[in-house]
Amino acid sequence: MLYKLKDLVRRARFSGECSGILRTAPVGLNAASRMVLLSQLQHKDVLLFMLAVKSFARQVKPRAVYVLDDGSLTSNDRAALGEHVPGLTFLDRAEFRSSACPRGGTWERLLAISALVRDHYVIQLDSDTLTVGAIDEVRACIERQTAFALGTWDRQKVETMRERCDTARKLLPQGHDHVQVVAEAHFDRLREFESLRYVRGCSGFAGFARGSFERSFVEAISEQMGSALGGRWAEWGSEQVMSNIVIANVPNAVVLPHPKYADCHKMKQGVTEFIHFIGACRFDGGNYARLGTELIATF
Numbered sequence: 001m002l003y004k005l006k007d008l009v010r011r012a013r014f015s016g017e018c019s020g021i022l023r024t025a026p027v028g029l030n031a032a033s034r035m036v037l038l039s040q041l042q043h044k045d046v047l048l049f050m051l052a053v054k055s056f057a058r059q060v061k062p063r064a065v066y067v068l069d070d071g072s073l074t075s076n077d078r079a080a081l082g083e084h085v086p087g088l089t090f091l092d093r094a095e096f097r098s099s100a101c102p103r104g105g106t107w108e109r110l111l112a113i114s115a116l117v118r119d120h121y122v123i124q125l126d127s128d129t130l131t132v133g134a135i136d137e138v139r140a141c142i143e144r145q146t147a148f149a150l151g152t153w154d155r156q157k158v159e160t161m162r163e164r165c166d167t168a169r170k171l172l173p174q175g176h177d178h179v180q181v182v183a184e185a186h187f188d189r190l191r192e193f194e195s196l197r198y199v200r201g202c203s204g205f206a207g208f209a210r211g212s213f214e215r216s217f218v219e220a221i222s223e224q225m226g227s228a229l230g231g232r233w234a235e236w237g238s239e240q241v242m243s244n245i246v247i248a249n250v251p252n253a254v255v256l257p258h259p260k261y262a263d264c265h266k267m268k269q270g271v272t273e274f275i276h277f278i279g280a281c282r283f284d285g286g287n288y289a290r291l292g293t294e295l296i297a298t299f
Helices: 002-023 043-059 075-084 107-116 136-144 161-174 179-185 215-234 238-248 284-296
Strands: 035-041 064-069 089-092 121-125 129-131 148-150 202-208 261-263 274-276
Touching (some): 002 043, 035 043, 035 107, 043 075, 043 121, 043 129, 043 284, 064 107, 107 215, 107 238, 121 136, 129 284, 136 148, 136 202, 161 179, 179 215, 179 238, 202 238, 202 274
Parallel strands (some): 064 089
Antiparallel strands (some): 129 274, 148 202
16 A cells, blocks of 8 residues: 555655656658557556657657556546557557467556557567667667567576476575576477577567567467466566567577666666666656656657
8 A cells, every 4th residue: 555655655656747748749750661559458558658768769769659558547548649649559458369378467568569560560569668879779670570689687698498397497496486497497398499589578578570570479478488388477577488488489589688678777978878767766866857858858
């Protein structure tokens, strides 16, 4: 209860400071672009999404923008979003469910990407992100049709699934029991374990090349992980594991350079150009609102 109240107060303060985004020009699209953006969105994050999509599109213009409604968007939300994002397409989360995958969290988002990727390069953009400078690496990935992951440490590379499995098994006795670690420690239960790769990235910002994977790949891995982990595979965070598996197994996939692309814990002034304001540090220190208002002043 105390956390929810604190979050409500912080969001209200943030909204007051960054409401200027609602007075800026609509997102600029590029009909010649081969890339589309997709975000899963809830009512309380509409203003954050405005900042995320407008700051990103100023650097790399998408062909189109899709929003996966988590079920909480109001008619006013949809009207405002449509005004600020020309041609915005809303997707119904219920249309992207599979009996082979958990429901809720961000699983429907990944299954929606599996549909869009048939015809487009798809970038998954979380609403709590800001693009504050040039992101040439992302543009290059789109041009080369290369998948990318948002990394979590410097000089990070895509690794073999065996390497990550061995690392995770060393963490379990130390009390690390988050579903991501537990899942990684059970990778050897996958039928194609020895030939698969993995990257411990963050699914809040990810690039999927056109035709890079199919829904059936996600469903097959999910069923095997569900058999290995039981109910734990339905926990929040399991989709991030699956997203990481998908990206790592796209030929020539890359990890974006860290800390040029980083979360708000690891961002470095003068270096970081793309920031993911994850919940643990989203409103701490006022950096999110400060950078947001600075960006708004330049639109």
